[in-house]
Amino acid sequence: MTSVQVIERHDLDALFDALAQDGHTIIGPTVRDRAIVFDEIRGVADLPIGWTDEQDGGHYRLRRREDEALFGFAVGPHSWKRYQLPPQVTLWQGRVDGQGGITEITPPAPDERRYAFIGARSCDLHAIGILEHVIGQTSQPPFIVAVQCAQAGGTCFCVSMNTGPVATSGFDLALTEAIDGDRHHFVVEVGSDAGERVLAKVPHREATDGDQDEAKAIHAHTASQMGRELDTSGIKELLYRNFDHPRWDEVAGRCLTCGNCTMVCPTCFCTTVEDVTDLDGDRVERNQLWDSCFTVDYSHIHGGAVRGSSRSRYRQWMTHKLATWWDQFDSSGCVGCGRCITWCPVGIDITEEARAIRATEGSPDAHN
Amino acid sequence: MRTIDEEITDSPIFAGLERAHLELIAGCAQNVHMSEDTLLVREGDPANVFYLIRKGRVALEVNSPARGALLIETLSPGDAVGWSWLFAPYRWQLDGRTMESSDLIAFDGACLRGKVEQDHELGYQLMKRFAANVVDRLQATRMQLLDVYGQVGV
């Protein structure tokens, strides 16, 4: 698919209409509760028009832009994970008989909804792929309209993780927003046959060389603006060598084990299971819920928790994300989206922790 | 602060050794300082060193996954930490952790092991003392095991 087209801003609603007509439930970014979150949206008017986000460690604010860009922001607290692995899933329902036995175990009807994701960033496309590799395909594959980031977020480091800023695959259509005074259009790359078919229902024209050069310049500019950096060379071995590094004690002094990072991370996949009976005690439901390795109960075995200290739990999360994920799933678990840094109430920065361990490894203070 | 020679001469574990042996042992010794809550020795590691506590305290522990570090016994100034350097398979059987900031004398157990192979009189004297230490601790452990406070009429 090498066809590159242009959709004018005023024609973009036709894309939503085409997807809705095909029976898709459209999910995209929208402003709610002073953040840009993902929700069901119907058209361009629901997008965060003219908004941008200001992000840093433990800091997230929305600010008005000077222009009316539709996608002039990075990523917010939601990720597409909530559609691949919903926060709560009913595994089965059953009845409890008079003797406390379980009968009529019935799985729920499958979710037949077909999603269309509008505004998926490159980091998140990688995350979708990583999560799918871990848990398999759990629902109908979504139609994906990616957006190439026109600016990096304050905590972004996709360049370090080789996950952006430019998406090169994993989408049906990819938009690069170009806005300059009155001129406002989207350079569109087609990524699949399905994308081609949907695009056919949206007014568009062929992209000129000038359009494509402008898009490339936007991509290059974004790549130069990364808010953070992570040196990934030998990182698995680095972390495997440093389970006793005193840095873990240092970060434990700050980490609240609130688990925000695991909630916002687009690849964290841990779940737990809960049996719920109704008040009469004759119906039972088993639900699968998001869980976090930061809870004390997470590692509970008879006698207590294996990871009782916050030190061990932070170490587990970071080592899993950057190191053991490689041994388990043949990739990194981190896509450099920066959410964990932004949404940590105390601003713990995974890139800074990795840097500190690498820098002080082997020093007199580094061995207990 | 007393010298290593003075500490060794006065310590219960080396009491009564002849001058030449004391000097030999002092020659394998050096002062070390460990801050609080430092893992001194680790279960399973080769035991090539042993310690005398000058100041501070050391906890002997066994690590368990769900219950964390299980405290076996605490050692105080004047106590020797470690006999595994002298008895095969020369591996630490427990974890040792400083409970407070501690000053210790560290002895090169691997070197002393070599020396006692040649000097059997030294070997006999050290064996006597460390074996007595083991007997002492074993008796104490047996009493601990009886859980005398937990049982009525014992």
Added chain:
Amino acid sequence: MVPEPLDPASMIPEPFEVLSTRQDTRDTWTLSLKSCDGRPVPFEPGQFMMISAGGAGEVPISISGDPDEPELLVHTVRAVGLATEALCSAKPGRILAGRGPFGGSWPVAELEGMDVVLAAGGIGLAPLRPAIVALLARREHYGRLVLLYGGRAPDQLLYGEELEAWAARRMEVHITVDSAGPEWLGHVGVVTRLIARAKVDGPATAALTCGPEVMMRFTVAGLRDTGVDPDQIYVSMERNMQCGIGHCGHCQFGPSLVCRDGPVYRWSEVEPWIGIREL
């Protein structure tokens, strides 16, 4: 390491009926189950099921039955919390929900020709029982079969009559307890002391051990001192297993998922990780 694709059916349990129960100790019961549709549950020694009773929660329990009799699912359960208490109080006729079998197994077939030492601590005998039964069923393929079994006290030992039956079938059975009253005529002392008593011939021996982790660590050290190869020592690791199929993340032990790569491991696989505190 490529993950297994998630099969949603493996999260849906089947109904099992309790055929009989037997109280083994003050807090341990052995349940015999059969699947309600009459189908056998073939399993390898060392595998486990995820079982629940009446909405009280699901727990992993090792299968303790005879692998040659898969129509009967046998579980020895210790009542330590809500879910296990519900299982232990289940009466014959009660319907439980079960998923599995999951996990890897004791490599019984690979040990042919060797002496096999089984070292069990406390309820650790329950996951080893199918291995014992399988070894005795093909007795002539193995050298010495030695069971070293340590418990807290005489009234906490499992499978009493069976221990005698096994001893009668050319398995050397050594039992010890940590403490006992004067009516106990057997050994008192930790299970590692039985290794020397059994005169284990290290290089010719493979060992299977299961019990509290501290017990397994010291047992392995004792076995290695007699010359047993760490590649020929198998342990059963315990972590919080919830889904049983390697997807919920809870049972991680370093890079390994205990429900899927274990619970049975070679000691040489476990050794680099087991010393890391709170891993």
